[in-house]
Amino acid sequence: MSRWRPDARERLQAAALDLFAEQGFAATTVPAIAARAGLTTRTFFRHFADKREVLFADDAEVPAMVAKLMAEAPATAEPMQLIVEGLRTVAATRFEGRKAALRHRRDLVRSDEGLRERDLRKRAAMAEAVREGFLARGLDATRAALLAETCVTLVSVSIAEWLDSVDDRRLDEILRDVLEKLRAELA
Structure with missing residues (x-):
């Protein structure tokens, strides 16, 4: 049920920044960001065009x-x-x-x-x-x-x-x- 919380964008941003810090920008994938945030890749693309947009x-x-x-x-x-x-x-x-x-x-x-x-x-x-x-x-x-x-x-x-x-x-x-x-x- 947590995937439907209204803070998806913020969760995705936090997950992306954490992963960028841990493994670098280039090594971080959109599916990894979505998984870290507890959301789907599709949800990621509802909020951001690509990982740079984070x-x-x-x-x-x-x-x-x-x-x-x-x-x-x-x-x-x-x-x-x-x-x-x-x-x-x-x-x-x-x-x-x-x-x-x-x-x-x-x-x-x-x-x-x-x-x-x-x-x-x-x-x-x-x-x-x-x-x-x-x-x-x-x-x-x-x-x-x-x-x-x-x-x-x-x-x-x-x-x-x-x-x-x-x-x-x-x-x-x-x-x-x-x-x-x-x-x-x-x-």
């Missing part, structure tokens, strides 16, 4: 989150202000409190070429969402593209520094420091 499924909501943040921002907000406030929101809601899990995810992504490629596509989708948000706010295409790529780079560099750090600085503090370093370089 790591990236939550990223599908990022473009909608970006669009919402951009649309709800005051019309008078400057582009860099939008980026900084948006990144603070994302840091607080999607990253803080998950450092160990995100380190593990990063290590898994680094271990597999297909996962690295998928991660790059995720970054491109985020940049496109930011670019579209700036276009909708009336920025010209070149400025919107530059700001979008800058935003994604700020996030990537800041997250890498945060995950590599051994101190207890919060991600939003690191984002602020990285932005200040960028501003100093451009001055």
